[in-house]
Amino acid sequence: MKTIADFARQFDAKLMLRRDLVVKKNNRYFLVDEKLKPFVSNNFYFAGTYLGKVKKNKFFPSFELLRMIAEKGKANKITINDRTEWLFICGRDVFGKSIVKVEGSAKKGAHTLVMNRYSDCLGFGKILREPSREVAGVAVKNVSDIGDFLRRERKNS
Amino acid sequence: MSGKEFFLHRYEKLGWKPSDIKLKQAIRINPTNAPNLEETVERLQSRGIKLEKISFLEKGYWVSKAKLSAGATTEYLLGMYSIQEAAAQIPVSLFTDLEGKVVLDACAAPGGKTVQLADLMHNSGVIIALDVEKSKLIALANHLERCHVKNTVVYQMDARHVAELGIKFGRILLDVPCSGNFAADSSWFARRSLKDIEANAALQREILAKAAVSLRDDGEIVYATCSLEPEENEMNVDWAVRNLRLQVEEIECYGEKGLTEIFGQKLHRSVENCRRIWPGQTQGFFVCKFRKRDEP
Numbered sequence: 001m002k003t004i005a006d007f008a009r010q011f012d013a014k015l016m017l018r019r020d021l022v023v024k025k026n027n028r029y030f031l032v033d034e035k036l037k038p039f040v041s042n043n044f045y046f047a048g049t050y051l052g053k054v055k056k057n058k059f060f061p062s063f064e065l066l067r068m069i070a071e072k073g074k075a076n077k078i079t080i081n082d083r084t085e086w087l088f089i090c091g092r093d094v095f096g097k098s099i100v101k102v103e104g105s106a107k108k109g110a111h112t113l114v115m116n117r118y119s120d121c122l123g124f125g126k127i128l129r130e131p132s133r134e135v136a137g138v139a140v141k142n143v144s145d146i147g148d149f150l151r152r153e154r155k156n157s
Numbered sequence: 158m159s160g161k162e163f164f165l166h167r168y169e170k171l172g173w174k175p176s177d178i179k180l181k182q183a184i185r186i187n188p189t190n191a192p193n194l195e196e197t198v199e200r201l202q203s204r205g206i207k208l209e210k211i212s213f214l215e216k217g218y219w220v221s222k223a224k225l226s227a228g229a230t231t232e233y234l235l236g237m238y239s240i241q242e243a244a245a246q247i248p249v250s251l252f253t254d255l256e257g258k259v260v261l262d263a264c265a266a267p268g269g270k271t272v273q274l275a276d277l278m279h280n281s282g283v284i285i286a287l288d289v290e291k292s293k294l295i296a297l298a299n300h301l302e303r304c305h306v307k308n309t310v311v312y313q314m315d316a317r318h319v320a321e322l323g324i325k326f327g328r329i330l331l332d333v334p335c336s337g338n339f340a341a342d343s344s345w346f347a348r349r350s351l352k353d354i355e356a357n358a359a360l361q362r363e364i365l366a367k368a369a370v371s372l373r374d375d376g377e378i379v380y381a382t383c384s385l386e387p388e389e390n391e392m393n394v395d396w397a398v399r400n401l402r403l404q405v406e407e408i409e410c411y412g413e414k415g416l417t418e419i420f421g422q423k424l425h426r427s428v429e430n431c432r433r434i435w436p437g438q439t440q441g442f443f444v445c446k447f448r449k450r451d452e453p
Binding site for chain 2: 032033035036039040041043044045046047048049050062063064067085086089116118120122146147149150152153156
């Protein structure tokens, strides 16, 4: 629980999850609701909303968790242009000139969600320098993007 | 007994001759993640994916032209649609009143139908999704995450052991493991024999029997295969009607009536309520809806 709250805090967002509804399976966290919980027994594989996993003491969020953070109005976000959208999904970093909107903190070292023009969350990154159109070079380093689903499909096939 | 000639001769005896099989790629828009169908279609068209509504499906579209793979768009990765064979979109649509129910998806991976169930349930109620193989569960979990499914618990379990969960289900989807068909698999004739088909049919009957025990009274089972072989389809339905507390319900969907006479053997007349889809634009498919009868 603390792991997830700490992760959300990196985006300057507060995420309050009911402790009794977060279930853990090995290193993976899931959020269930009251109706689902009685159906979750010890040997489950997946349940409700996948929140993320801890590996070598590092938390790796799910894209659903990022979406939940994005829905919190105050989270750090950048919106990128259409041209950059697919590049980001392919794992590329975001250049300053590709950013069309910045919300929340733009402090170096902070985390920011990366959105497209439809306000869909595409992933997140780490701010390397003030993200704005005027800044030359990489402004946000890609940490995780939804292209991961494709990479997982390839790995699993 | 195997080989192309053997099987084609069987299909002919069942009243079908293969001609003009051109499988078309299909998608299903997930209204939970893409509530505005028209907007989603336009969004995809702006990417170079031209869609055409499938007349017999509510949320299904043919991919009529694509500048890029339909499985590599932002919208796909956001779970706004799934790539799902047109005939495979039919079984889930046959259930009534899914919302709030406890539903079993007994052979769930890779999860296309699980996502469709969650969609029709508006993420309410509970889906218990089972599959045996770990690698398939990984694909299933990825599918659920991508499509923002929230009402599902997945277990690594053989569907024949479902009673161990101690749950009574209101709806059960049995998209059972089957022999497949040649339209979707170019090496099918070389790989399959009547012996395989009989073995699969026996496994399917075991799954049906166990599922029927875990079904609530008046509950529904939708049974589906992508096999063309009557042993896995009409003959299994006939067996279920005669041996389990199940009756075949009438359904309205794409496809031909189930066959009630197979190679000279007369089946229960209610078997005609099933639907058999011979390959054409879609792959071959068979679907049947059962309801659990009251205790005698």
